[in-house]
Amino acid sequence: MSEETITAPNGEKLRKISSVKTTEHTDKKVKSIYTDSTTLEVIISDSRLISSGSQFGHVAIIIDNVVYGRAPKGWDVDSKSNYLVRQQVKMNRDSVGFVLRISSTEKSKLLSLIKSRISANTPYDLGSDSCSSNAAELLGGIGIQAHDPRWSPLITPTDMAIALGRSKRLSTKITYPKSK
Numbered sequence: 001m002s003e004e005t006i007t008a009p010n011g012e013k014l015r016k017i018s019s020v021k022t023t024e025h026t027d028k029k030v031k032s033i034y035t036d037s038t039t040l041e042v043i044i045s046d047s048r049l050i051s052s053g054s055q056f057g058h059v060a061i062i063i064d065n066v067v068y069g070r071a072p073k074g075w076d077v078d079s080k081s082n083y084l085v086r087q088q089v090k091m092n093r094d095s096v097g098f099v100l101r102i103s104s105t106e107k108s109k110l111l112s113l114i115k116s117r118i119s120a121n122t123p124y125d126l127g128s129d130s131c132s133s134n135a136a137e138l139l140g141g142i143g144i145q146a147h148d149p150r151w152s153p154l155i156t157p158t159d160m161a162i163a164l165g166r167s168k169r170l171s172t173k174i175t176y177p178k179s180k
Contacts, residue, residue, distance in 0.1 A: 035149045037101050039171055040110070040122060041080075042146075042164055043067075044157045045087050045095040057157030058087070059135040061114070062097075063107060064153040068114050070134040072124045075117070089179040097174035098164040132157050144169055 004016040010086045014026070030067065041062040050096030060076070067083040069076045076083075087093045102110070122129055136146040144167065147159040164170060 036104050038104055038107055039099050040102055040107065041174075042098045042100065042139070042160070043083075043087075043095050043176070044098070044161045044164075045091075045093040047157075051158065056132070058093070059132045059157050059160055061110075061135055061138065063111060064115075068118075070117075070124065070129070070131040074121055074124075077118070084176055087178075088176060092178045094178050095176040097172075097176060098161075098167075098170060099172040100144060100164070100167060100169040101171050102142065102144075102169070110138060111143050114137050121179065127154055130155070132160055136160055 005013050006016055008014055013025075043060050043062060045058040045060075047057045047109050058069065060067045062068075062080050064084075065080045067076065067080055070084075078086075084095070087095050117134060124130065127133075132147075136155045139146040145163055146167075147155045147163050151159070165173070
C-alpha cells in the first residue's frame with residue numbers, strides 16, 4: 001500500500017490510496033468540446049385502463065416537432081401539436097415533456113436508429129417491444145441512460161420519468177395537462 005500523502009485545501013493530511021483514470025485520453029491530448037447542441041423532447045403520458053399497455057402510460061420522442069412513438073399497431077409518426085391534442089383531449093392524459101440536450105451528431109444517429117426500427121416494424125410486445133422499451137433503447141443508443149437496468153427488465157414510462165428527471169442532459173421539464 002502506498003504511503004504517499006497529499007494535503008487537502010483545508011490543510012488535512014490525506015493518504016493516497018489509488019489513482020483512477022477518468023478519461024480515455026492522456027492529459028496531453030486535445031479534448032473536444034461540443035458547442036453545437038440541439039434538443040429533443042421525450043413526452044411521458046400517464047396511464048389509462050382502456051387499452052392494452054396503456055395501464056403503464058405512454059412514451060414518445062419528439063425531434064424537430066415530429067413525434068415518434070411505438071404503438072400496438074405500429075409506429076406512430078405525427079406532428080407534436082396533433083400528438084398533444086390526442087393525448088390531452090382525446091385520451092384525457094396528463095403528460096410531462098423532458099427536453100434533453102444532444103449534439104447534432106447524436107440527433108442524426110437517433111433519427112437513423114428510429115427509421116431503422118420503423119422499417120423493421122417488429123411485433124409489439126409489452127415486455128420487450130413497447131413504447132417505453134423502444135424509447136429507452138433508442139436513447140441508450142446515443143448515450144442517454146433512460147432507465148435503471150438494475151431493477152425489473154420491464155421498462156415502464158415511470159422508470160423513464162425518474163431516470164430522465166435525473167439526467168445531466170435535462171434542459172427543461174414541461175407539463176402538458178389534460179383538457180378539462
